[in-house]
Amino acid sequence: xxxxxxxxxxxxxxxxxxxxxxxxxxxxxxxxxxxxxxxxxxxxxxxxxxxxxxxxxxxxxxxxxxxxxxxxxxxxxxxxxxxxxxxxxxxxxxxxxxxxxxxxxxxxxxxxxxxxxxxxxxxxxxxxxxxxxxxxxxxxxxxxxxxxxxxxxxxxxxxxxxxxxxxxxxxxxxxxxxxxxxxxxxxxxxxxxxxxxxxxxxxxxxxxxxxxxxxxxxxxxxxxxxxxxxxxxxxxxxxxxxxxxxxxxxxxxxxxxxx
Amino acid sequence: xxxxxxxxxxxxxxxxxxxxxxxxxxxxxxxxxxxxxxxxxxxxxxxxxxxxxxxxxxxxxxxxxxxxxxxxxxxxxxxxxxxxxxxxxxxxxxxxxxxxxxxxxxxxxxxxxxxxxxxxxxxxxxxxxxxxxxxxxxxxxxxxxxxxxxxxxxxxxxxxxxxxxxxxxxxxxxxxxxxxxxxxxxxxxxxxxxxxxxxxxxxxxxxxxxxxxxxxxxxxxxxxxxxxxxxxxxxxxxxxxxxxxxxxxxxxxxxxxxxxxxxxxxxxxxxxxxxxxxxxxxxxxxxxxxxxxxxxxxxxxxxxxxxxxxxxxxxxxxxxxxxxxxxxxxxxxxxxxxxxxxxxxxxxxxxxxxxxxxxxxxxxxxxxxxxxxxxxxxxxxxxxxxxxxxxxxxxx
Numbered sequence: 261x262x263x264x265x266x267x268x269x270x271x272x273x274x275x276x277x278x279x280x281x282x283x284x285x286x287x288x289x290x291x292x293x294x295x296x297x298x299x300x301x302x303x304x305x306x307x308x309x310x311x312x313x314x315x316x317x318x319x320x321x322x323x324x325x326x327x328x329x330x331x332x333x334x335x336x337x338x339x340x341x342x343x344x345x346x347x348x349x350x351x352x353x354x355x356x357x358x359x360x361x362x363x364x365x366x367x368x369x370x371x372x373x374x375x376x377x378x379x380x381x382x383x384x385x386x387x388x389x390x391x392x393x394x395x396x397x398x399x400x401x402x403x404x405x406x407x408x409x410x411x412x413x414x415x416x417x418x419x420x421x422x423x424x425x426x427x428x429x430x431x432x433x434x435x436x437x438x439x440x441x442x443x444x445x446x447x448x449x450x451x452x453x454x455x456x457x458x459x460x461x462x463x464x465x466x467x468x469x470x471x472x473x474x475x476x477x478x479x480x481x482x483x484x485x486x487x488x489x490x491x492x493x494x495x496x497x498x499x500x501x502x503x504x505x506x507x508x509x510x511x512x513x514x515x516x517x518x519x
Numbered sequence: 520x521x522x523x524x525x526x527x528x529x530x531x532x533x534x535x536x537x538x539x540x541x542x543x544x545x546x547x548x549x550x551x552x553x554x555x556x557x558x559x560x561x562x563x564x565x566x567x568x569x570x571x572x573x574x575x576x577x578x579x580x581x582x583x584x585x586x587x588x589x590x591x592x593x594x595x596x597x598x599x600x601x602x603x604x605x606x607x608x609x610x611x612x613x614x615x616x617x618x619x620x621x622x623x624x625x626x627x628x629x630x631x632x633x634x635x636x637x638x639x640x641x642x643x644x645x646x647x648x649x650x651x652x653x654x655x656x657x658x659x660x661x662x663x664x665x666x667x668x669x670x671x672x673x674x675x676x677x678x679x680x681x682x683x684x685x686x687x688x689x690x691x692x693x694x695x696x697x698x699x700x701x702x703x704x705x706x707x708x709x710x711x712x713x714x715x716x717x718x719x720x721x722x723x724x725x726x727x728x729x730x731x732x733x734x735x736x737x738x739x740x741x742x743x744x745x746x747x748x749x750x751x752x753x754x755x756x757x758x759x760x761x762x763x764x765x766x767x768x769x770x771x772x773x774x775x776x777x778x779x780x781x782x783x784x785x786x787x788x789x790x791x792x793x794x795x796x797x798x799x800x801x802x803x804x805x806x807x808x809x810x811x812x813x814x815x816x817x818x819x820x821x822x823x824x825x826x827x828x829x830x831x832x833x834x835x836x837x838x839x840x841x842x843x844x845x846x847x848x849x850x851x852x853x854x855x856x857x858x859x860x861x862x863x864x865x866x867x868x869x870x871x872x873x874x875x876x877x878x879x880x881x882x883x884x885x886x887x888x889x890x891x892x893x894x895x896x897x898x899x900x901x902x903x904x905x906x907x908x909x910x911x912x913x914x915x
Binding site: 448449453456 | 716720797798808813
């Protein structure tokens with residue numbers, strides 16, 4: 261079984277903010293980490309690989325600092341990692357990102373399953389995996405809370421709006437994991453040392469079967485018209501008093517700002 | 520360590536005037552409910568006091584110390600042996616003497632910092648990024664004065680040296696019958712190592728863990744080599760249920776002991792060479808490959824430091840639970856220097872009275888913390904009796 265997990269490096273805090281003029285997220289130096297939603301996908305991939313055998317690759321698109329995150333994934337047991345890195349990839353929206361990832365899957369794959377987190381903490385739309393599945397022509401499973409291998413595919417448990425659904429997912433397929441689905445393991449010393457001998461491939465735009473205008477900002481139909489910081493209203497002073505006074509105060513609040 | 524100036528109070532001019540000024544300013548205050556926290560420290564023992572003050576200058580400190588009553592000096596009250604617990608009289612808290620007076624870079628990459636006694640370890644770190652104070656305990660609120668007074672030896676002291684090596688001068692005030700209060704100190708801070716790995720090993724056999732600890736001690740980049748016994752791990756597992764920050768690490772699953780190590784070096788190759796040796800040694804000592812946690816970098820390794828720091832906290836949590844039924848309970852404990860060859864016999868003796876106890880610390884450095892967790896007054900008395908016997912024999 262060949263598996264791929266998609267990982268994204270995100271800022272630890274949102275202090276970087278947005279570049280209002282270009283409508284892009286600022287990717288300035290600062291403490292970074294693996295997107296916590298992707299951690300569940302990584303653990304799911306490791307467990308599937310451990311049970312079913314085969315290999316698990318990790319793929320990311322981002323600045324050179326994302327190598328640190330991929331090295332961490334290699335220490336955790338990922339077999340090989342690749343980073344899509346280059347200025348041509350920068351500024352990509354959902355469509356350009358998915359298009360680039362699909363081209364990378366074609367370059368590195370084929371894969372029986374592509375796994376990722378449901379969202380990213382740095383302004384993710386939650387649509388990248390779905391778009392990727394469409395571009396790959398594969399089935400897409402959202403809200404995945406458990407994944408097990410079976411002959412020819414997987415048994416997938418999804419948390420949908422009002423139900424928990426267990427179904428068969430023939431390979432190949434794309435899975436969006438819930439963040440609480442799996443807790444990421446701790447790297448072992450053996451894993452940490454083995455990671456130094458594993459391959460971490462840098463993929464440049466030239467290696468992908470994609471025209472330059474299909475990647476990054478050039479390939480992104482999304483245009484951010486304006487970025488606005490919404491000021492939260494100041495907290496109202498606490499109201500004290502007997503139950504009648506408090507009830508009257510709540511009613512007054514409702515009249516002023518109906519829910 | 521050199522004592523730069525130790526002035527007897529009688530040599531300080533117009534002490535009475537200063538004291539009067541202090542009282543007029545209201546800085547010596549009657550002990551009130553708002554100062555309840557100053558009646559106990561991390562030993563969980565509780566004392567009494569009549570008055571309290573928070574001097575913020577050398578002169579005010581001198582005035583505060585000039586009294587006929589019993590004086591208890593306090594830093595952040597993080598000590599484990601009750602040194603900051605008052606027994607009547609006046610509490611003199613140094614927490615407002617929290618200025619860093621000077622900081623200069625040294626040619627070897629270190630820093631020379633003059634700090635007042637009430638400067639906390641976290642404030643010191645924040646003021647000197649990229650540097651660290653080697654004797655610092657894992658408790659970030661501990662103060663410079665407290666660290667020096669207790670001759671603290673944090674997890675790095677065996678490797679980098681303790682107070683004697685890193686406190687170059689102290690300025691003190693002498694008071695009472697030969698006691699001294701630290702006003703400020705000149706500290707030598709070291710540059711942080713370029714590469715830091717934190718690796719914890721879980722063992723199913725306590726003797727194997729101790730053998731590993733002894734074998735690892737020879738490695739040149741091994742900066743931390745801490746032992747936590749099975750009782751400590753059990754206690755930490757209970758604390759983990761309510762302490763969110765401990766959940767960043769996996770459960771220890773009934774292990775008999777843990778050895779927490781840190782490798783420090785100027786490049787990754789040097790760390791990896793020793794890491795390979797640690798891995799081979801751990802396998803020889805029966806530690807399964809999956810029973811190690813290996814973290815890279817200062818930020819990640821901090822998780823292991825927090826875990827180690829929580830050992831004492833977990834003991835306190837156990838006592839706090841027991842105190843719900845018996846408020847007079849506390850956690851008697853002591854720093855011990857067991858001979859590694861006699862450790863097993865020593866612990867058998869400590870456990871014999873039947874009071875639950877935990878042991879953790881620098882096994883190879885010969886400085887460990889033995890903590891009792893009595894569940895009732897009878898257990899407390901038996902633990903106290905054991906510790907008294909130990910003190911009489913000079914074993915503490």
